[in-house]
Amino acid sequence: MIIALDALGGDRAPRESIAGAVQAAREFGLEIALVGPRVLIEDELARYDPQPSGLHVVEASQAIGMGESPAQAVRQKRDAAINVAMRLMKDGGASAVVSAGNTGAVVASALLNLGRLPGIERPAIGAIFPSTDRGVLILDVGANSVCKPSYMVQFGYMGSAYMERIFGLQRPRVGLLNIGEEEGKGNDLAQEVYEKLKKTPLNFVGNVEGKDITAGAADVVVTDGFTGNVLVKASEALLEFAFGRVRRVVESKIQYRLAGLVLRDALREMRRRLEYAEYGGVPLLGVNGVVIVAHGRADAVAFKNALRAARETASSGLLAALTGIPKK
Amino acid sequence: MIIALDALGGDRAPRESIAGAVQAAREFGLEIALVGPRVLIEDELARYDPQPSGLHVVEASQAIGMGESPAQAVRQKRDAAINVAMRLMKDGGASAVVSAGNTGAVVASALLNLGRLPGIERPAIGAIFPSTDRGVLILDVGANSVCKPSYMVQFGYMGSAYMERIFGLQRPRVGLLNIGEEEGKGNDLAQEVYEKLKKTPLNFVGNVEGKDITAGAADVVVTDGFTGNVLVKASEALLEFAFGRVRRVVESKIQYRLAGLVLRDALREMRRRLEYAEYGGVPLLGVNGVVIVAHGRADAVAFKNALRAARETASSGLLAALTGIPKK
Numbered sequence: 001m002i003i004a005l006d007a008l009g010g011d012r013a014p015r016e017s018i019a020g021a022v023q024a025a026r027e028f029g030l031e032i033a034l035v036g037p038r039v040l041i042e043d044e045l046a047r048y049d050p051q052p053s054g055l056h057v058v059e060a061s062q063a064i065g066m067g068e069s070p071a072q073a074v075r076q077k078r079d080a081a082i083n084v085a086m087r088l089m090k091d092g093g094a095s096a097v098v099s100a101g102n103t104g105a106v107v108a109s110a111l112l113n114l115g116r117l118p119g120i121e122r123p124a125i126g127a128i129f130p131s132t133d134r135g136v137l138i139l140d141v142g143a144n145s146v147c148k149p150s151y152m153v154q155f156g157y158m159g160s161a162y163m164e165r166i167f168g169l170q171r172p173r174v175g176l177l178n179i180g181e182e183e184g185k186g187n188d189l190a191q192e193v194y195e196k197l198k199k200t201p202l203n204f205v206g207n208v209e210g211k212d213i214t215a216g217a218a219d220v221v222v223t224d225g226f227t228g229n230v231l232v233k234a235s236e237a238l239l240e241f242a243f244g245r246v247r248r249v250v251e252s253k254i255q256y257r258l259a260g261l262v263l264r265d266a267l268r269e270m271r272r273r274l275e276y277a278e279y280g281g282v283p284l285l286g287v288n289g290v291v292i293v294a295h296g297r298a299d300a301v302a303f304k305n306a307l308r309a310a311r312e313t314a315s316s317g318l319l320a321a322l323t324g325i326p327k328k
Numbered sequence: 329m330i331i332a333l334d335a336l337g338g339d340r341a342p343r344e345s346i347a348g349a350v351q352a353a354r355e356f357g358l359e360i361a362l363v364g365p366r367v368l369i370e371d372e373l374a375r376y377d378p379q380p381s382g383l384h385v386v387e388a389s390q391a392i393g394m395g396e397s398p399a400q401a402v403r404q405k406r407d408a409a410i411n412v413a414m415r416l417m418k419d420g421g422a423s424a425v426v427s428a429g430n431t432g433a434v435v436a437s438a439l440l441n442l443g444r445l446p447g448i449e450r451p452a453i454g455a456i457f458p459s460t461d462r463g464v465l466i467l468d469v470g471a472n473s474v475c476k477p478s479y480m481v482q483f484g485y486m487g488s489a490y491m492e493r494i495f496g497l498q499r500p501r502v503g504l505l506n507i508g509e510e511e512g513k514g515n516d517l518a519q520e521v522y523e524k525l526k527k528t529p530l531n532f533v534g535n536v537e538g539k540d541i542t543a544g545a546a547d548v549v550v551t552d553g554f555t556g557n558v559l560v561k562a563s564e565a566l567l568e569f570a571f572g573r574v575r576r577v578v579e580s581k582i583q584y585r586l587a588g589l590v591l592r593d594a595l596r597e598m599r600r601r602l603e604y605a606e607y608g609g610v611p612l613l614g615v616n617g618v619v620i621v622a623h624g625r626a627d628a629v630a631f632k633n634a635l636r637a638a639r640e641t642a643s644s645g646l647l648a649a650l651t652g653i654p655k656k
Binding site for chain 1: 458459460470473474505506507513514515516518537538539540541542543551553554555557558559560561562563564565566567568569570571573574576577578580581583584586587588590591594595598602
């Protein structure tokens with residue numbers, strides 16, 4: 001199985017993307033197609049001696065910048081790395097695509113080159129939110145700033161299939177993000193989606209409030225891409241902020257610093273588990289292929305984990321499961 | 329100055345509400361009208377010997393439960409404590425109202441008994457979110473599940489006046505919560521509000537993403553009550569969750585426990601500053617009176633701080649500043 005990596009995608013690419021690929025090849029024996037300008041990639045690869053086997057370079061001459069209009073750039077630059085990677089997968093040369101590039105560009109390129117799965121009107125990006133047990137999949141967190149009720153019902157199906165296949169859950173609990181627990185709460189969109197989700201064969205557990213997510217009230221939390229995006233970005237920043245405050249306290253006195261040294265590794269490990277990098281990117285669901293979106297600030301470890309997640313997702317049968325979603 | 333306290337509001341009332349009032353009277357010399365069933369309140373007060381001066385009991389025979397429809401209950405139970413407290417303020421017998429009861433009931437009672445300020449179509453609840461410097465006021469966080477653009481422009485004015493009067497800022501920076509920084513991002517509502525805020529005399533700094541809140545990109549963050557409610561509830565739970573994980577790590581080994589003992593007080597103090605209880609409740613803005621909504625789980629310290637916040641707000645001139653908002 002080959003995973004295609006958008007080698008230039010991400011704030012810290014190609015240094016960190018290539019480093020992550022080298023680690024993934026070494027540690028997990030992954031085969032990876034490094035897609036991007038050959039010269040740049042080979043320059044980076046030259047840092048590693050010996051180079052692990054399993055790394056292939058696939059030339060792509062164009063790059064999409066963070067400032068460009070993603071949808072336009074993807075259409076105009078047919079040889080952008082993200083387009084080349086998607087085509088490689090479509091043609092059978094790769095089983096999954098990983099990119100830490102502009103999320104809008106990844107979504108647009110996936111739609112352009114792969115298309116949507118039957119029954120899916122809009123793809124969704126899922127993110128794993130920390131919770132008391134195994135984590136909660138929230139979707140959509142940014143592929144759609146405006147959602148119709150039917151899209152969100154499809155998010156419920158996709159999220160359920162994801163948690164079944166990737167986390168091994170049976171009949172995952174699907175909740176609707178809302179501002180109260182009782183039926184009839186929330187804005188018009190939430191109320192309509194509630195009515196529709198109730199009628200599906202999904203294991204719908206009703207409304208889930210913001211405070212219920214970490215409490216593990218559901219395995220899948222359905223929301224529109226506006227609310228989901230605000231929530232996930234703010235939460236990530238808040239965790240960083242809170243741990244920054246912990247660090248500041250620890251560094252404020254010599255006796256705190258000594259105590260901090262004792263705790264450092266254990267806290268770092270705990271924090272890593274809480275954060276997204278270790279989850280290795282988030283899935284773009286609903287397109288006809290396996291696409292993993294890595295964090296824009298991904299470092300080598302995050303790329304390595306995203307590549308591993310891509311392999312797991314590709315071999316999980318998720319794509320086949322996602323084709324069984326009833327058309328509305 | 330007398331502050332009216334809804335003595336039965338909150339999960340832990342009247343034990344904690346009365347304890348908070350006793351502390352506030354002792355520590356800050358506050359005069360407080362304890363509104364609720366006289367027998368219950370006097371039973372609680374009997375625990376304290378000597379009783380501080382400045383506590384008055386105002387009889388209110390009815391209570392609104394968390395399960396009742398707030399708008400209906402407020403209309404039907406004219407002698408509910410929250411209604412009695414609001415009327416006391418309206419009649420000049422109190423300068424502010426504090427309640428940890430059902431938020432919907434507090435909003436409905438304020439609208440019924442006090443009415444809206446001129447130029448304000450809908451009141452908003454503001455919450456202070458932690459940030460790099462002094463904290464950010466986010467509004468609305470739950471008074472309105474559906475918002476029109478004009479409401480949100482008014483939230484901008486109210487938030488700006490609040491940060492000026494309560495935090496002493498000059499020309500507070502007002503941002504719009506959105507899913508991208510550039511103009512034109514977001515759903516229809518966000519786009520319309522952007523256009524409108526741009527044309528106000530407010531110090532509008534444009535879109536603010538979820539990740540920018542803790543970074544202190546604005547002093548006031550305007551959002552609809554759906555997004556704001558999800559955000560604030562999820563964030564509060566996430567912080568609790570993260571600190572719970574820290575505690576779990578510290579308790580997992582004897583040497584960690586010893587290091588934890590050294591750090592405990594400093595970390596607890598830092599955490600308290602991050603959390604809402606110490607901010608002492610959040611303001612309900614846009615009604616014709618000073619109303620502070622305390623957390624449903626408020627303990628004595630939270631009640632004490634909410635009472636202090638009520639006094640500060642009442643003496644800040646905020647209400648007068650809020651009457652100067654231009655009618656749309």
